[in-house]
Amino acid sequence: MLKNKIILTGLMAVVMVSGSAFAQVAQVPQVYMGATVGKGQWNDDCKNVVSCSTNSDTYKVFGGYNIDKNFAVEASYFSLGTISANSSAGGVNATSQVKGKGFELAGLYKHEFTQQLSGFAKLGIASIKAEGSGSVAGVGVSNGSTTSTQPVFGLGATYQLTKELALRGEFETRKIKFNGDKEAVNNVSIGMQYSF
Template sequence: MNNLHITTKAQLLRPCGLLILLAWLPGVQAADTDFETGSWYLGAGVGKSRASIDQQQIALDLQSAGFTVNNVSRDRRDDSYKLYGGYQLMPYLALEGGYFDLGEFSFRADTVPMSLYAGETSIKGINLALVGTLPLTDQLSALAKLGLTYNDSDTRFSSNGLVGVNSFNSSTHYTSHQFGVGLAYQLTTALALRLEAERYRIDDLVGNKGDIDVVTLGLTYRYGLADPYYEPTPAPEPAAQSYPESTPSPAPVAPVEEQLPMTSGVIELEDVHFEFDESRLTPATQAILREHLQKLKANPTAKVRIAGYTSKSGSESYNQRLSEQRAEAIKTFLVEEGIASPDRLTTIGFGEHQNAEFEANPTQLRSDAAKANMRVLFEITVE
């Protein structure tokens, strides 16, 4: 029986039902599927695996050894799972690695004379792959994967002694490859539902090569996205001036306070802008805000409404929250910088409405129009 062959050839399962479910799945939509370079993510998936055991070849091998084969039964499906983590190399390309368990597969032959001939194999391992992402809509993206695997295959054969199997009972470790496609549905900016169909190239213990196909459904969590905070930058201290001992130091000069027009109405000051999908304040934004702060201190009767806006890419509900976070980040900064009466400040978010510039293509995430719309305006009313 040294010419025994077990091959695992399979067709990719077509998860049509789950794809339809994802297309209609309600939930919070994310504004940006263009993930920031340098972010990390973790994920896990469970699903089903399928192998094709060549029962015809098994029967031929047994017949050549003098057995009459009545039937070869196969167990070609099992549960599968994987754990993985990744690093975003660039907005649409990530490096991903993890652990996988493809399950166990077996066969049993019914022969005359009775041989009780059976075989079982289990496969697990680790992988490292490149994963490309192509946004289809604001919340749905297509995935493609190509990588290397380090497999641990454990194959066991048994019989009543009429078929020699001891030489085939062992484990083997080898490097191979995998590829796959999938869909990712953004539940939030950081959390995604991922459906994947993958093919793992495997070897059995008698020198054959084959495939095991796996379909998994899982969750991916990405760290550090849309975290509303600002990084305060301390104002530079004026350089100390020295004077000759015989010359007295000049008397301090009171700063000239810039007065706003003391008339009723709304005065729009210089607006400030944000980075893509961010509510944190850049150093340039903080410098502008400190200038506004001096004007507010010079006009204690002025009240401020801080209005936040976003670009049109993404869902309306997500953009509404992001615009409110931007307005709140501005208010927090002004309070931290020492505005005398915080109750003079109110915030409001307009989301993607009332844009400064028309966005002809909202899916172009970093167009000039999109950058112009990612802003906060200051409306100061003097009473």
């Protein structure tokens, strides 16, 4: 009889703890989506060129799922923008451009500082396509692309404006591979996130 009471008490405790855990998960909106825009800095040394631009306009659309209040998984499509270079040899001008875009899957660890402000760290993997084009004296001479799988790291923060809508700021770094070269692209962005 005593053994049955102990088992029953144990089962009730498990049910109560489980119910509390499910209630906490239910309080966290599970699905979210959003978009950001920003600036990218490509780590290109610009050797042997007259001029070059290594800053680019970037954007990203993303969707995520909150596993609980501390962990989430997120998928995104992003554009790293375009960089360009100009060179001159024997009075002939040449230009070249490289642009990057890709898909990404990442895990997020989140920490709540206040009811409105949360921070997160992100680690994931991205499939990045780099596309290059060039011209000499205004005539197109080369096009090519390279697709590679690269890690992505990020740090960011969200600030709740309403229960569903949040402002999101983020710093990310990725590697991009093109013609055998691998360069880092650092990106700072800001945007909005909506939770369902």
